[in-house]
Amino acid sequence: DAKTTQPTSMDCAEGRAANLPCNHSTISGNEYVYWYRQIHSQGPQYIIHGLKNNETNEMASLIITEDRKSSTLILPHATLRDTAVYYCIVRVGGQAGTALIFGKGTTLSVSS
Amino acid sequence: GAGVSQSPSNKVTEKGKDVELRCDPISGHTALYWYRQRLGQGLEFLIYFQGNSAPDKSGLPSDRFSAERTGESVSTLTIQRTQQEDSAVYLCASSPTGSWRLAFFGQGTRLTVV
Numbered sequence: 001d002a003k004t005t006q007p008t009s010m011d012c013a014e015g016r017a018a019n020l021p022c023n024h025s026t027i028s029g030n031e032y033v034y035w036y037r038q039i040h041s042q043g044p045q046y047i048i049h050g051l052k053n054n055e056t057n058e059m060a061s062l063i064i065t066e067d068r069k070s071s072t073l074i075l076p077h078a079t080l081r082d083t084a085v086y087y088c089i090v091r092v093g094g095q096a097g098t099a100l101i102f103g104k105g106t107t108l109s110v111s112s
Numbered sequence: 113g114a115g116v117s118q119s120p121s122n123k124v125t126e127k128g129k130d131v132e133l134r135c136d137p138i139s140g141h142t143a144l145y146w147y148r149q150r151l152g153q154g155l156e157f158l159i160y161f162q163g164n165s166a167p168d169k170s171g172l173p174s175d176r177f178s179a180e181r182t183g184e185s186v187s188t189l190t191i192q193r194t195q196q197e198d199s200a201v202y203l204c205a206s207s208p209t210g211s212w213r214l215a216f217f218g219q220g221t222r223l224t225v226v
Contacts, residue, residue, distance in 0.1 A: 043203050043217025099145055099168060100212055102155035
C-alpha cells in the first residue's frame with residue numbers, strides 16, 4: 001500500500017471548517033483513500049473513502065486532486081467533539097480482508 | 113452484541129507473566145483484526161482472521177504473541193512472558209469480509225506490564 005504524509009498537528013476554531021491535507025504521491029490506480037479518526041481513549045472510527053471523485057457524507061467531505069497525489073478531508077463546521085487524531089490511509093480497493101496500515105495521523109485540536 | 117466488546121478493559125501484570133486478551137466481534141462479522149497502540153503512537157497491525165483462520169500474521173512482533181479464533185466469533189490474543197515493551201492498548205476490530213467501510217473497533221484493552 002502507498003505511503004501517506006500528514007501534518008503532525010493542526011488547530012481549528014469551533015464552527016470553522018477544518019481542512020486536513022494528506023499527500024500520497026505514490027498512489028496507484030487501484031488504491032482508495034480512506035480517512036479514519038480516533039477520539040481519545042476510543043477505537044478508530046471510519047469517516048469516508050474515495051477513489052477519484054470527491055465524496056461527501058454526513059460526517060465530512062473528501063476532495064481528491066485530479067492526479068490523485070493528494071487529498072483533503074473537510075469537516076465543514078468543526079465542533080469540540082471533532083478533536084481527534086485523523087488518519088489518512090491508501091489501500092487497494094476490493095482487497096478482501098487485508099489490514100489497514102495506520103500511520104501517525106494528524107492531531108486536530110478544535111477550540112472555542 | 114451491538115458493538116465489538118473487549119475484555120478486560122484494563123490489565124496490569126507482572127513482567128514474565130502470561131496474559132490473555134479477549135475480543136467479541138459483532139455477530140456475523142467474518143473478518144477480525146488485532147492492533148496494538150503504544151502510548152502516543154499510531155496503530156500497529158498484529159494479525160487478521162478470516163473466519164477461524166489467520167491468513168495474515170505478519171504483524172505479530174515475536175513468538176511470544178499468538179492468537180486464535182473459534183466459532184468464527186470470539187478471538188483471544190495471548191502474550192507469553194510479558195515484557196515492559198508489551199505495555200500498550202490492544203485494539204480489536206471486526207468487519208464483514210473485506211469491507212473496511214463497515215469495520216468497527218472495540219474500546220481496547222490497556223495492558224500495563226510492571
